[in-house]
Amino acid sequence: MNSLRRLFAIMQKEFRQLKRDRVSFAMIVMIPLIQLTIFGYAINTDVRHLRAAVSDESRTDLSRELIAMVAQTQVVDFVGTASGPRELEQWIKEGRVSVGIVIPFDYARRVERGEDQPAQLLVDGSDPIVGQAVMQLAQLRLPGVKATATSRNAAVEERATAMTSPVSRPIIPFEVRLDYNPERISAVSIVPGLLGVILTMTMVLFTAVAIVRERERGTLEMLITTPVRTAELMIGKIVPCIGVGLVQISIILCLGVALFHVPIRGSLVDLYIAGLAFIVANLTMGLLNSTFAQNQFQAMQLTFFFFLPSILLSGFMFPFDGMPVPAQWIGELLPLTHFNRMSRGILLRGATLSEIGRDLWPLAAFFCVVMTAVLLRFRKRLD
Amino acid sequence: MQQNPTLQDSKTPPLQPSNGLAIEARGLSRRFGHVVAVDALDLTVERGRIHGFLGPNGSGKTTTLRMLCGLLRPSAGTAKVLGMDVAHAAEAIRRQIGYMTQRFSLYEDLTVIENLEFVAVVQGLPAKKRRVRLDELLGRYGLKDHRRQIVGTLSGGEKQRLALSAAVLHEPKLLFLDEPTAAVDPQNRRDFWETLFDISDGGTTILVSTHYMDEAERCHSLSILDVGKLAASGPPRRLAETLGQRVVEVETATPREAQTALHRAVGVLSVAQIGTHLHILVDEDASDPVGVVTTALRDAGLKGQVTSAQPGLEDVFVAVTIARRKREAARSAA
Ligand SMILES: Nc1ncnc2c1ncn2[C@@H]1O[C@H](COP(=O)(O)OP(=O)(O)O)[C@@H](O)[C@H]1O
Numbered sequence A: 001m002n003s004l005r006r007l008f009a010i011m012q013k014e015f016r017q018l019k020r021d022r023v024s025f026a027m028i029v030m031i032p033l034i035q036l037t038i039f040g041y042a043i044n045t046d047v048r049h050l051r052a053a054v055s056d057e058s059r060t061d062l063s064r065e066l067i068a069m070v071a072q073t074q075v076v077d078f079v080g081t082a083s084g085p086r087e088l089e090q091w092i093k094e095g096r097v098s099v100g101i102v103i104p105f106d107y108a109r110r111v112e113r114g115e116d117q118p119a120q121l122l123v124d125g126s127d128p129i130v131g132q133a134v135m136q137l138a139q140l141r142l143p144g145v146k147a148t149a150t151s152r153n154a155a156v157e158e159r160a161t162a163m164t165s166p167v168s169r170p171i172i173p174f175e176v177r178l179d180y181n182p183e184r185i186s187a188v189s190i191v192p193g194l195l196g197v198i199l200t201m202t203m204v205l206f207t208a209v210a211i212v213r214e215r216e217r218g219t220l221e222m223l224i225t226t227p228v229r230t231a232e233l234m235i236g237k238i239v240p241c242i243g244v245g246l247v248q249i250s251i252i253l254c255l256g257v258a259l260f261h262v263p264i265r266g267s268l269v270d271l272y273i274a275g276l277a278f279i280v281a282n283l284t285m286g287l288l289n290s291t292f293a294q295n296q297f298q299a300m301q302l303t304f305f306f307f308l309p310s311i312l313l314s315g316f317m318f319p320f321d322g323m324p325v326p327a328q329w330i331g332e333l334l335p336l337t338h339f340n341r342m343s344r345g346i347l348l349r350g351a352t353l354s355e356i357g358r359d360l361w362p363l364a365a366f367f368c369v370v371m372t373a374v375l376l377r378f379r380k381r382l383d
Numbered sequence B: 001m002q003q004n005p006t007l008q009d010s011k012t013p014p015l016q017p018s019n020g021l022a023i024e025a026r027g028l029s030r031r032f033g034h035v036v037a038v039d040a041l042d043l044t045v046e047r048g049r050i051h052g053f054l055g056p057n058g059s060g061k062t063t064t065l066r067m068l069c070g071l072l073r074p075s076a077g078t079a080k081v082l083g084m085d086v087a088h089a090a091e092a093i094r095r096q097i098g099y100m101t102q103r104f105s106l107y108e109d110l111t112v113i114e115n116l117e118f119v120a121v122v123q124g125l126p127a128k129k130r131r132v133r134l135d136e137l138l139g140r141y142g143l144k145d146h147r148r149q150i151v152g153t154l155s156g157g158e159k160q161r162l163a164l165s166a167a168v169l170h171e172p173k174l175l176f177l178d179e180p181t182a183a184v185d186p187q188n189r190r191d192f193w194e195t196l197f198d199i200s201d202g203g204t205t206i207l208v209s210t211h212y213m214d215e216a217e218r219c220h221s222l223s224i225l226d227v228g229k230l231a232a233s234g235p236p237r238r239l240a241e242t243l244g245q246r247v248v249e250v251e252t253a254t255p256r257e258a259q260t261a262l263h264r265a266v267g268v269l270s271v272a273q274i275g276t277h278l279h280i281l282v283d284e285d286a287s288d289p290v291g292v293v294t295t296a297l298r299d300a301g302l303k304g305q306v307t308s309a310q311p312g313l314e315d316v317f318v319a320v321t322i323a324r325r326k327r328e329a330a331r332s333a334a
């Protein structure tokens, strides 16, 4: 009973302090806002004038028409003509161009036969901005086989007749080969990952600082001379931060939907449950951090130590399946890995928690192990 | 070590009847790396007393208090607080002690009443008693008008009184105060000591650290610390008496010249100018202190009236530190 009262007193104190702490308050809102906008827009920017080269082995009117059509979109500027696909690939690898168009020698014949994807777009997918931009080119449509006119107006008319004539349906000119980024990262797919990344950073730092600040200001010395128990102190510190985390999830989701049209295909309740487990796991990590850090600067450094592998090995940055097996093992230990799977599953694929709930248990295990470490490490002493 | 003072200083209140020891430490030591902050300290404090820790900055006062509160583990030695061993019963001890830290350690971004309520709950004060107790404390320590004030905006004296109310809120049997008057003016210091005597009258044992002589003089008993070592201990009066006739005063028209001459004289440990006269501490080996000073003045061709004077705590302190320096010098010479 006394224990509950003490726990409640600590929570109330934390809430009061948070309420009066403008800087922290601003951080709660601004970090997701800034991060999401920067990441999202950087990816979403309507990029134009990418450097491109073409390898035209067909050299027909039809192929020149395709090149002109691509140039007209202004997405790319042609800066050279390559002798063949090999050279194009080399140029992309060297970074001289971002986009290559390969028109094979039998291009004209394939167009006349009405085959889809007679030509190929080589894209430097290592840069998600480029990948996103070039997708516009993939949506170009060639007029049907019967088309002989070369003007765009004629092409539009042709498309109209194509509706009624099955022979002259428009054909898809490009097979897109996205090199270096087979997962096709885009704003839509990055937001669920970003959700976890932002939470990792703020949550770990938040609890770490909550304890370390008391140490710096000397109030911890007063606190640990009272009968308060370590578990009461730790839980009392965590609970208000959970609220902060849930607020951040909501902010990121609202922004994601409003700015980047991120779909919410699954249930929001499922997402918040997954979020809750993830938040708690990260908060305990912050507590563990605080048992090492003597001041806020060290707390920040330690947070970064945890943040970096989280970003790199969780599948946020690189596709998880493509990572070396030992890296995957480490990745499996990180809360972000499991949350990424759940948030992508729920938001993008409409999965339910019962389908992807197997990623909840690692979070629970993480919490138990780390919390035990915290309780063992935190001493009500100054040495 | 601890002796019952038979001579009562007019400034100290009558003693509570002693009923056992509140603190008992033997060979208490603490090192931080190569620094020995506290070195084999022996300490006994009887219940109901006000015991002072007198020592300059860095002499190990805070470290000792922290060890007694169970906040730092001793590197060596043992300590019993209220009959319990600090090494094993730190939690049980914490329920019965109050600790006012040297640095203000309440929440500056909460109000006075929010801080006190927080401490009250954490200290396990029953809800029914809480209101009455807090009102009583706010009244007694002159904080009624500051109830809803953010603590960061309080004055030094107000912060100190708030810290004291928080430390005594749960009516501890033993109160540790670490340089409680460091941030307040002389008037507030005097008032503060009046409150300490009130608390002491209620039966609470108080261990207070300070580097002010006038405060040390008010304690029932004292431990003088010097670079981590216990240099002297006992009631302030008795400590001063141990100096016997070693303090001499000189009334002279040429104090500066006399001071220079006396500094060089054999057997003179320290000379301090106080107004127009000189306050001199003579070596303990000198059989006739007044004679030593008179001779030194005559040899320098100076005039002055030499009289024996009543030793004070300041002299005890000076004697202790000089004795230590002499020991160190002898050791490094050997
Ligand atoms: N946490 C610590 N780490 C290292 N040295 C310390 C620590 N605390 C105190 N000390 C050292 O121990 C000595 C005694 O310090 P302290 O107990 O604070 O003295 P006082 O309270 O009398 O001023 C000082 O030399 C100080 O530098």
Ligand SMILES: [Mg+2]
Pocket: B058, B061, B062, B063, B102, B178, B179
């Ligand atoms: Mg100190």
